[in-house]
Amino acid sequence: MTKKINVGIFIFNEVEVLDFAGPFEVFSLVEDNNQKIFNVITIGEGNKLLSARNGLKVHSDYLFNNHPKLDILIIPGGYGAEHIEIKNKCLLNWIKEQSNKVQILASVCTGALLLAECGLLNNKKATTHWMDLDRLEQDYPKIEVVRDVKFVDEGNLLTSGGISAGINMSFHIIKRLLGKEIAEHTAKRMEYDIVIK
DSSP states (O other): OOOOEEEEEEOOTTOOHHHHHHHHHHHHHOEETTEEOEEEEEEESSSSOEEOGGGOEEOOSEETTTOOOOSEEEEOOSHIIIIIGGGOHHHHHHHHHHHTTOSEEEEOTTHHHHHHHTTTTTTSEEOOOGGGHHHHHHHOTTSEEOOSOSEEEOSSEEEEOSTTHHHHHHHHHHHHHHOHHHHHHHHHHHTOOOOOO
């Protein structure tokens, strides 16, 4: 069997639940010939129980200093991203470091603000939750903000709109890497209505 593709999803206090759980579910279900394609893990900064939005308790699989080499890194959003983690220099340095190592760096919802704060979206198109598009545009004038889309694909950098849009982006990544048939089969298994273009 070929080596699995490592997908890391950053989690933190006040992370929006579907921002990380949606992509986690999508990538975890992908199979080809009854073989799992992706190894999906969560990564946190500290070794402690985290409280996601609305009180869901989660614990990361790995930390910044001990996670395996990643092929894909997903940065979710939520209150914790836009108001707390955006000031976390340790996190921002880790994201910048990973951006030079991963094949794909993607954000969900206001996770785009963290990529923007790192300067990674400068001179690129990007999107985020509709409620935060103005903030993204005003605070980071070097970004070309795109409205009324589920996600924006800039090659190795992808950003998606709010919450459930991360699922659409995940299917797009699967289609890019593995083809439309596998993406559609996974969507059907999830009973997720999506037109994969």
